[in-house]
Amino acid sequence: MTLEGKSVAILIAPRGTEEPEFSKPKQAVEDAGGKVTVVSFEPGKARTVNSDLDEGGSYTIDKTFSEVKADDFDGLVVPGGTVGADKLRGSVEAIGFIRAFFDQKKPVAAICHAPWTLFEAGVLKGRTLTSYPTLKVDIENAGGAWTNEEVVVDNGLVTSRDPNDLPAFCAKLVEEIAEGAGAALAAGN
Numbered sequence: 324m325t326l327e328g329k330s331v332a333i334l335i336a337p338r339g340t341e342e343p344e345f346s347k348p349k350q351a352v353e354d355a356g357g358k359v360t361v362v363s364f365e366p367g368k369a370r371t372v373n374s375d376l377d378e379g380g381s382y383t384i385d386k387t388f389s390e391v392k393a394d395d396f397d398g399l400v401v402p403g404g405t406v407g408a409d410k411l412r413g414s415v416e417a418i419g420f421i422r423a424f425f426d427q428k429k430p431v432a433a434i435c436h437a438p439w440t441l442f443e444a445g446v447l448k449g450r451t452l453t454s455y456p457t458l459k460v461d462i463e464n465a466g467g468a469w470t471n472e473e474v475v476v477d478n479g480l481v482t483s484r485d486p487n488d489l490p491a492f493c494a495k496l497v498e499e500i501a502e503g504a505g506a507a508l509a510a511g512n
Contacts, residue, residue: 324501326357331500332391333400334362334417335382337369339407342379343486344434345371348400351493357500360385360396364414375405388416393423398500403435403455403485412443422446430503432481432496434488438462441480451475452482 331352335345352359363369363384371379393399401411401421411417422444424431433441438454439461441447448466452475459469474483474491481499483492 326355329357329397331398332396335369336407336410340371340402341404342371342373344402347489355497398430399424401433401437403437408436408439412439430479430499434483450477
């Protein structure tokens with residue numbers, strides 16, 4: 324599966340985004356030939372975390388939320404991390420950016436705690452997805468159906484539970500972005 328000519332945004336929240344949930348999808352997109360743009364709140368560098376507490380890697384932020392729009396991309400990856408997902412869902416700019424992908428019916432991939440951003444964006448009604456198990460009730464309260472599976476695809480929305488699911492998550496997100504807009508995110512939006 325190739326992503327030649329495709330541009331993908333991946334979000335990072337400094338000292339909050341989970342390292343493997345950021346680095347593995349980023350690498351998968353790049354390995355498939357896609358262009359990755361790292362998007363965050365402020366320019367500069369951002370550190371990830373491991374298991375929410377230990378320091379992870381340092382990554383250059385390519386663009387801030389104020390510098391991008393969903394029109395510029397073929398897909399979006401929202402990594403997890405409890406603190407990172409919470410920081411993202413608390414940002415009006417981040418939530419607006421995420422919602423725009425759904426409005427434009429473009430593929431979105433969210434892992435672990437990242438679905439917090441999706442129910443904050445109001446895009447889960449009628450969708451089936453998975454996440455870290457503690458988000459089950461939140462997802463159901465937002466109108467979604469939660470299932471305990473390695474990876475779930477619902478009309479262009481790719482979700483997984485945790486870092487153990489990264490191989491399946493990365494394969495499916497590349498597949499969905501390669502297929503592109505149109506069929507993606509079509510149900511209910």
